[in-house]
Amino acid sequence: MPGKRALILVENLSVPFDRRVWQECTTLRDAGWEVHVICPQGTKRDTEPEVVMDGVHIHRYPLRAATGGPAGYLQEYGSALWHTWQLARRLGHFDVVHACNPPDLLFLVARMLKRRGTKFVFDQHDLVPELYLSRFDRGKDLLYQAVCAAERATYKTADVVIATNESYRDIALTRGGKRPEDVFVVRSAPAVERFQQVPPEPELKQGKEHLLCYLGVMGPQDGVDYALRALAALRDEQGRTDWHAVFVGSGDTFDQMVELSRKLDLAGLVEFTGRIPDEDLVRYLSTADVCLSPDPLNPLNDVSTMNKIMEYMAMAKPIVSFELREARVSAGEAALYAPANDVSAFAKLVAELMDDPERRAKMGLLGQSRVEGPLAWRNSAKALLSAYTTALG
Structure with a gap:
C-alpha cells in the first residue's frame, strides 16, 4: 500500500536489535509503507536518538531498565509511556499504529492516535498476566489484577491482533473476545541470513x-x-x-x-x-x-x-x-x-x-x-500484510 504510514511502538528492546520487529519493519517497507519506530535506546548498540536505517525511520528515547521487583517496572513503563507519547505526537498522522508488548500499556498511546483515525494493530509478543505469574511468584494479587485489566483494555482497543502462535491466538479469541477474522498468526522466525554455518572451531x-x-x-x-x-x-x-x-x-x-x-x-x-x-x-x-x-x-x-x-x-x-x-x-x-x-x-x-x-x-x-519451509518468515510476512489490510478495512 504505497503512501501509507505505519508507526511501530516497542518498549522491551531497541530496534533493530529486536529481530522480530525489524523483520516486520522491512516487510512493511518492501510493501510500500513508510515505517517509523519508537523504541528505547540501547546501551552498547542502537544508541543514536534518531536514525534512518535501510529506509526505516527509528526514533529512540533514553530508558533505564528496571531492577528488582514490580515497582521498578512501574517506573520504567511510566517513563517509556511518556517518551513514546511525546515522540508519537511530534511525528504526525499515521494510518496504522502497531504496538508490541510487553507492557500492555501502549494501548494508551494507540487510543489517543485512534482519535485521529489511526487503526491499532496489537502485536502480542508475550502473555503479560502469565509473565507476571511466572516471573514474580506473587500469585494473583492486586497488581496481577491490574495487569489483567491492562490486557483486556488492549484487546478492546485493538482493531487487529497479531499472535505469535496458535496458543496465543486461542487466548485472543477466548480471553480477549476478538473475532477470528481479526486475529492473525505471525510466527517469529530467525533471519536466515544471520545464521549461516561456518567451519567448526x-x-x-x-x-x-x-x-x-x-x-x-x-x-x-x-x-x-x-x-x-x-x-x-x-x-x-x-x-x-x-x-x-x-x-x-x-x-x-x-x-x-x-x-x-x-x-x-x-x-x-x-x-x-x-x-x-x-x-x-x-x-x-x-x-x-x-x-x-x-x-x-x-x-x-x-x-x-x-x-x-x-x-x-x-x-x-x-x-x-x-x-x-x-x-x-x-x-x-x-x-x-x-x-x-x-x-x-x-x-x-x-x-x-x-x-x-x-x-x-x-x-x-x-x-x-x-x-x-513451513516456519519460514516469508509465510509470516504474508500474514502480517493481511493483518494490515484487515485493519484498514
Whole structure:
C-alpha cells in the first residue's frame, strides 16, 4: 500500500536489535509503507536518538531498565509511556499504529492516535498476566489484577491482533473476545541470513570432545538455573566430563547464574560470554554438538514460542528441551523432550545425543528444513500484510 504510514511502538528492546520487529519493519517497507519506530535506546548498540536505517525511520528515547521487583517496572513503563507519547505526537498522522508488548500499556498511546483515525494493530509478543505469574511468584494479587485489566483494555482497543502462535491466538479469541477474522498468526522466525554455518572451531570446546550451547535471555523464567543443574547432573549422575558448555546472552539473572555455576562447582566446565557479536555467536553455534532449551514448565513458557529453538534449528543443531506444548510445535522431531522440569532426565537426553552423532545430524537437518519451509518468515510476512489490510478495512 504505497503512501501509507505505519508507526511501530516497542518498549522491551531497541530496534533493530529486536529481530522480530525489524523483520516486520522491512516487510512493511518492501510493501510500500513508510515505517517509523519508537523504541528505547540501547546501551552498547542502537544508541543514536534518531536514525534512518535501510529506509526505516527509528526514533529512540533514553530508558533505564528496571531492577528488582514490580515497582521498578512501574517506573520504567511510566517513563517509556511518556517518551513514546511525546515522540508519537511530534511525528504526525499515521494510518496504522502497531504496538508490541510487553507492557500492555501502549494501548494508551494507540487510543489517543485512534482519535485521529489511526487503526491499532496489537502485536502480542508475550502473555503479560502469565509473565507476571511466572516471573514474580506473587500469585494473583492486586497488581496481577491490574495487569489483567491492562490486557483486556488492549484487546478492546485493538482493531487487529497479531499472535505469535496458535496458543496465543486461542487466548485472543477466548480471553480477549476478538473475532477470528481479526486475529492473525505471525510466527517469529530467525533471519536466515544471520545464521549461516561456518567451519567448526574445535578450540572453542576447551579441549573437550563436545560443546553444549545455550543462547538467549537470562531472566527468572528462562530456565538457565535448570540448565546449570542439569549439567551438574550430567557430571554427577551420568559420569560425564567430556564436555564444555557455553552460555551466550545476558539478562536480569546473569550474575546470579554465574554465581550458581560456582556453587555447583561448574566453573571449569561452563563459560558465560554475555552478549556477543553475531559473527562470534555463529562460531559457537557452528561448533556446538547439542543446544539447550531449558525453559521450565510454567503458565507462560508452555504456550510461548522460544526464539532460541528457532535459531538452533536454523543452524541445523539438535535440541534438548523440557516438554512444553509450543516447544514441540516449533521443534517437532528436531528436539528431545524431558519431562517438565526434570533436570536428571534432561541430563540423560543430553548424554544420549552426545553419544549419537548420526542422530544429531538427522535431527539438525529436520529442524533446518522446518525453518526454511513451513516456519519460514516469508509465510509470516504474508500474514502480517493481511493483518494490515484487515485493519484498514
